[in-house]
Amino acid sequence: MGERDKHPSRTAETDRTSSTSRRTFLKGIAGAGAAISLGSKVAWANGEIGFWAKDLTAEQLIHMYTTIQRIRWYERTMVDKMLTEPNYRGYNHFYAGQEAVATGVSAALKNTGGIMEADLVYSTHRPSGHAIAKGVDVRKMAAEYDFRATGLNKGYGGEMHIADKSVGFMGADGMIGPGPVIATGSAFAIRARGSKQVVVNYGGDGTYATPHFHSTLNNATLLKLPFIYVLENNLYHQYAHYSYSTPMKDIATAAKTYGISGVVVDGQDVFQVYNAAKEAVERARAGEGPTLIEAKTYRYYNHWGAPGAKPGELGAFGYDPLAITSFRPEREVRAWMARDPVDISRNALISWKVLDRAKADAIEAAAKKEMIEAFAWADKQPMAKPEDGLKNVFVEGTVPPRQFG
Amino acid sequence: MGERDKHPSRTAETDRTSSTSRRTFLKGIAGAGAAISLGSKVAWANGEIGFWAKDLTAEQLIHMYTTIQRIRWYERTMVDKMLTEPNYRGYNHFYAGQEAVATGVSAALKNTGGIMEADLVYSTHRPSGHAIAKGVDVRKMAAEYDFRATGLNKGYGGEMHIADKSVGFMGADGMIGPGPVIATGSAFAIRARGSKQVVVNYGGDGTYATPHFHSTLNNATLLKLPFIYVLENNLYHQYAHYSYSTPMKDIATAAKTYGISGVVVDGQDVFQVYNAAKEAVERARAGEGPTLIEAKTYRYYNHWGAPGAKPGELGAFGYDPLAITSFRPEREVRAWMARDPVDISRNALISWKVLDRAKADAIEAAAKKEMIEAFAWADKQPMAKPEDGLKNVFVEGTVPPRQFG
Amino acid sequence: MARKSFMYSVLEAVQYEMRQDKNMIWIFELTPPVASTPGKPVINLETEFGRKRVVNTGIDENWMAGCVLGAGLAGSKAVTYIPYQGNCMCFQMLQNHAGKLRSMTGGDAGMPVVFILEMTGQTPGFAGQHSDYEIDTYYAHIPGLKTVIPSNPTDAKGMMVSAIRDPNPVVFLWADALRTLIEDVPDEQFTTPLDKAAVRTTGSDITVVGSGGGMPEVLKATEQLQKAGMKVETIDLRSLKPMDTETLVKSVQKTKRLLTVDQSYYTLCPGAEVIARVAENVEGARYKRVAFPDAPPPASPEMFLWMRPNADHIVGAAKKLVG
């Protein structure tokens, strides 16, 4: 594994302004480790990415910032429930820290018109941000996370299987590997029927090692599919650093083998993500084939969180204290938190004079309020009826019960 | 599929001397098509390959030529049986045309000592050349191809499953994809136990598109396994040109993604193959990890041949008249036949004064005689006992018959 | 009406549906979607519908399955023909995705797709990997898939039409041994249900249940037994999931003797499920299974043909069970 040392440790530049969300984050983890120690290198990017983001209307730019805040507060609200409500049942693979990726990508997509018109997004086991950015109803999502009968998916799926084809959100998938392959199938159908849709597939750095990765890019290349693979490299798959499963530093370089476009972007900067996505979407719509976008990003929380978690312990937020093979150094977590996507977008919009501080604060307050209300609504939703478990196996009817003999 | 035009059509240089085998080949197909039309480009190669072949002893060089002739005559003898003996039962994925690849590779390997000492070779559905070059007993092989009880594998396997671990020939495999993955497992075991063996996996151009291809190279790279992937690019997988499944001209370039060594060799030139293999073997033995060798080569016959075949018709030899998606132009077949591995090795050894014509002819005659005798021996071997089908499911005992109710 | 092979019948069904639905696609690997029969036009889906809708892929059956699944999710009808060598390469895709996505999304995911999975099992001379017939069990255990196995060209056509029009993912098991069957098959589109067994002969002495590639020998044995005076009720399962319990139970209530015949390995062969369903519902019956032993099929024709269930085996077992 001598390739490991090709991976520089990811550190990030200090950023002096903080949003409420980041400030409370830092407070939240303060007890768990030493003082913040930050490096001086920015998370980097390359590729020839345009600068269309700056040409967007103020409304569109504000929509991005609002989306980032809505995702962040969806996560924060759920965290609070897990820490404080013993009877809450939802769990989450938190997206906090990665919000700029889904937000920037969805800003370049058509999100209305259902499966025959909207651009289609395939998500992962870490779907909340992808779903919210695509326009999924957050109240129904919150209800689904708690398995309610009126949840987005009637309580059948929970977090890892939310789906809403009406906005082109094709669904989360709990398996690592097959999702991208399935996504190319949608792209194939689109090419065959000649519609102008594109398909985006999200996948983590963990998906690189799956056999499906090759399958996906090879077939997308050969068939010139309108397909975009957004690989969110948050450096870890569960408790292993990606260098355990990936021989190269930049996974986007894998695109070269196929002769397709591959680009690395700073996943903390929503505008950079948007620019890369927009270029890829235009290429796909023009029939010029697939793109692999690697977004360097970071999840703030542990791999997974569930009710009953306590800060600083396994299963809780912030660190992975029991990780065996490799683990996330506290220094690394804090350095990434210092390049928070909320702050980066907020500061940019303020410096571009699209927002002032008061407006930015108001947007955040509204996002927070929306999410608290969404989870409160979810709490009041009815539980699923036991017998309904026999439905939705097939489109029609029910299957017979067999548990009673 | 705009990538298709990146593939130049493979043509080859005229070679004026012919061995008996090649001359009769050309005669054999003469009825099936037009006059020979040859291009002027040689099959090419790159990479920094040494020239150790020239330093080999005369004995070793003659062994290579002898091996090529033995493989060729194994195939020729079987062809003759298929064309003339209506009761013959064996079938074959003929290796004729590709002999220099297996011969050159095995010349760089240790072929004795069984699974704990020999270098290990994993083969494909086209195994005869790989097996003979590795040292498998050809009489037992011939008997196995006809499902005899005293065949190499007691009649259980037939052509696509011959195996002989005593010489490190780990077996043919009828599936496209999994073989290379399994082969890396042997390389893993070797690294773990610290023995000095290396593992060679053969695979066709068809294996590139399998998801297993990525799996194999990625894990071999990450774990620095003593593993060599010999990809025999004979331009076709069944009835499709490799450009239908491969976006690049040289599959060896896929090695770059993994940061491992990749090399293209002229698969018709046994010495060039040997040189590349020797370099890869030394690297593997030194703990320096895997190599991907792409040997450009060509199969003379149809994908598959079976008794009852008639020249010029589907299932017979030479062309693929019923191929649908793409097919092998006669021009192409003949051009490749003009760069016959038998002739190339023969001419080289004669020009190096290792052999004279008479000796070369004698070697060929002996090979022919050996193979005719091997198949004659096989014909006299006993058939399998029906009940033995219940054996060899597990190491011990038999499974119960169930077909009688 | 004209004499048609299994392949012609199926492609005729597919061609009609593809003409109605300009979005429908077909993915293949080795077996080109081409068939001919005397007096009828050659069918070639690839040339008729073009390479945007009909594609020959590389050797990646898992991708083929994933591709039609993704096409279905995006709202396009899709069919793939997976060669027998790859019929388990795509297993996980069907088991964990196609079969579960509808349930896991509470009905949001739509998958109007057909997976044709070729299976062999009939060819001596090819060892385990190339003569397997085992996938009936694997695929029939998966919930959320309809798994059917027609045994003649007429059923194949009718069930293919039903499968394409069904909004659920359908596994269409294609027993390759049946490719030599030729019979009169209607030219027009018709549908055959995906959940009904077919009673091929009625009788009161014994119920014999088979399916797919095993049916020709089952029917041969039935004839022999009938000639010998036995009243045989022969049932062709046609659908493994859902399995038509009612037809099976009704028959054995009458005959009190049940013989199942499978080309699949004995342990957990479809016949096990047939017997279990009947045994849960009928009292005092007697049961026997004829199946392939729990052994990979050896290449040697001597071994293989001795092991593969045939009409003689079925006749012998039926006589023992009734006698």
Next chain:
Amino acid sequence: MARKSFMYSVLEAVQYEMRQDKNMIWIFELTPPVASTPGKPVINLETEFGRKRVVNTGIDENWMAGCVLGAGLAGSKAVTYIPYQGNCMCFQMLQNHAGKLRSMTGGDAGMPVVFILEMTGQTPGFAGQHSDYEIDTYYAHIPGLKTVIPSNPTDAKGMMVSAIRDPNPVVFLWADALRTLIEDVPDEQFTTPLDKAAVRTTGSDITVVGSGGGMPEVLKATEQLQKAGMKVETIDLRSLKPMDTETLVKSVQKTKRLLTVDQSYYTLCPGAEVIARVAENVEGARYKRVAFPDAPPPASPEMFLWMRPNADHIVGAAKKLVG
């Protein structure tokens, strides 16, 4: 003797064998081979045997299975622990290679390897993909593999020792729900046969057959039924292939009532095979199956817990069958 969990018992068995055999390897993905129990040393295979023999891989379960298979072919004993999410990613590798290579090579191929396949099925809140229990059927249908499913820490240890020492490929199904069981398990190595069912209680009124993750509820139901005066013969299959027909038949010959219990989906669940084997050999018995419906398990605890077979269901079904 000390109180040990399922994981500790198994790793103790593995640790001993790896100390004897310097070539033996262990491949894992998410679950580190680490376990502890009060009063005994922590076992950590990774640190004890080093990263050349014990490797944490990327997310590629098919490679994991292929790796141990290839290691075995090269003469090294090898074990892999495949997490439940990937337990069908490697299906084809076992079905078409591990199970067939010995036969296809006429005995040349040796595969002294163990595939630990984790399965869940016990956890409400996780939908189809993350709470499946279906693989018992898929893997038990494959010939050439021994497929076992221990239901307690003691059997787990003894069967793991046997599996490692067995020269054949063994599928060791690991029902994750059993991880919370703790019992006294001998410290020394011992072997438990891979082909024998265990009769857990003897009785003459009814035979109840279960396996793996279903056994705790089966044993609970047995106790309740016994308290209610029923003489229950409870059998733990332990091995699905080969299946111990003799023990099953002998029991039902006595009780004439057979109830099977499965967490697997109804159609083609292991209980179907149990019933079919018995029905072929015993006359005049009555049969019933308790199993998971043919539906992917929904996430909602209300739906899932209603669908999953439990002690109450078993008690109810047993009473109906005997009554």
